[in-house]
Amino acid sequence: MGKPAAKPFVSRASTLQEAFAAIAKLPRVLTDAIQLWGDIEIIVQKRPVRRSVDQNKLQRKWLLEAEAQGDQTAEEYRGFCKLHFAVPMLRWELPEFKEKYDRIVKPLPYESKLELMQEPLDFPCTRLMTKDQKSRYLDAIYQHFTGLGMRLTDPGLKGINPSEYKEAA
Structure with missing residues (x-):
């Protein structure tokens, strides 16, 4: 021993x-x-510099805007985004995350994974991100929702520094 x-x-x-x-x-x-x-x-x-308060505020704002224009709650959209955009990024970039996610979460049915990403369980994803990862995550959210025809607040109007967030083209 x-x-x-x-x-x-x-x-x-x-x-x-x-x-x-x-x-x-x-x-x-x-x-x-x-x-x-x-x-x-x-x-x-x-x-490493962790995600910023401004990035978190922008994400919350976008999810509320999606809720107002779509057919789900902001929390349901949040769970969707975590599962579809954050998880793949973290699985690719963080071997420890991939190992635990694949062992514990991946075998679950899709609906259970979505639930796990939302409150009250709130599987940790974005709180593990660096500022750069959170920028790429926000890019994916912006592209997804605007691709569905939703209008989201331009990050420049929220006073977010372009070096902290690059808006999708």
Whole structure:
């Protein structure tokens, strides 16, 4: 029987003050890690930028606009978008997501998958995305709904920076 598995210590910082607060915890973390694992690795790396509040607001706005023009609720459209646009992207780009999704969710009937994507279960998809992934996800949503003839708010009118979201052509 080997040593018990433990989660790695992860601390995120955007300011020196946050970094110093994380450093203050390191002596104890390093002591515990070396006692538990022996050899350890210390890595400092750039943190990927996660989706933005503006991106989330735009998605919600579009889903409400689709609800007003279509035959489903915003939450039903949200579940559809997660299943059809977010899941394929995450399966392709995140091996851990693919493994768990394929093992647990993929065998379910289509209707169950749609339910799983919606509240109250709300299978995590977009909260796992980086800002770039969320931009591509929003592109897919925009293309889908405007392709159905729905009118969605132009992201430029919401003050969203073009570098954060590229509107579909």
